[in-house]
Amino acid sequence: MSLFTNASSLLLATTLASARPGTFTGLVVTKKGRARGPQGHKVRYGDDRVHVTLFTGFRYKALCQRSLDIVEGLDAREVFWDLQDEGLQGWTRIWAKSWHINDLRSVCNSWGLSSRGLKGHLIERLQMHPEIGEGLIKVDITESDVEEALHQLKFSLKRRVANNTPHTPALGVYEPLVVMGQRVRGSRVYRGPTPLARANGAILAAKPGTIYLQGLWVRQAVLSPAVNGPIPRPKSGTVVTVKNAIRRILPIRRYVSYSLEPGTSFRLAAGGAAIVAAEKDGMVFTDTIIQAATTGT
DSSP: OOSSBSSSOHHHHHHHHHSOSSEEEEEEEEOOOEEESSTTOOEEEOOOEEEEEEEESOOHHHHHHHHHHHHHTOOHHHHHHHHHHHTOEEEEEOOOTTSOHHHHHHHHHHTTOOOOSOHHHHHHHHHHOTTTTTSEEEEEOOHHHHHHHHHHHHHHHHHHHHHTSSSOGGGOOEEEEEETTEEEEEEEEEOSSSSOBOTTOOBOSOSTTOEEEEEEEEEEEEEEOOTTOSOOOOOOOHHHHHHHHHHTTSGGGGEEEEEEOTTSOOEEEETHHHHHHHHHTTOOOOHHHHHHHHHTO
């Protein structure tokens, strides 16, 4: 930290500040990925080494407003019909180890299993079943799922438009990047605890003073694939599944954020240099791609 900036790296802060608003930025970085599996035996997936090209310096509030305008123009019934034609399904839980023994007996009976014995016996039978062993089954989405998904998306986008931030204001752990008293659009600084973590120990943010680069995803080249492969697709409920499907048509879908923590191996380039470096890694930029990037479509 210095008198010139609220970030821990003066060099990085001034580099980002010198790039004009609304420009292409290239970043070579190792993605954090996600750890999955039982406690003590977790495996990290999705930690590819990538060269990603972003459009930075855009106005986040305008991006959210354009997305909100699209959502407010959608008809729930028409969306339901479209998703039904796609065969979209979500997941629902039909049993869990924590359930009361009588509820587990009911599940066993409905799936043709013996409901006799202790709770442990019932759980063992359910776990051995090829269709319901994980306690989840696929179900069709309903029109009410679509209505609820649209309601939640509208609420979330309206809040983001009002607060002009992708994060809950109550947390108060991020602030705009400031260099020489001027805010740098498209970058923010983590100012929270060391480090911010969930109750399960998952790290949500880096050290205080770390810069987070925000941008619209344009193109990406995988330089080194993740050792354990991509992040497994989550078995989401029907409403979440519908929300994810709707997000595919919203400008906000391209919003990404990367932490530029000092001491980690990342490379940064801006403007024309970013395009040149990206093309060397096999990324192609057509007029259509560039127009989509700069307009946030």
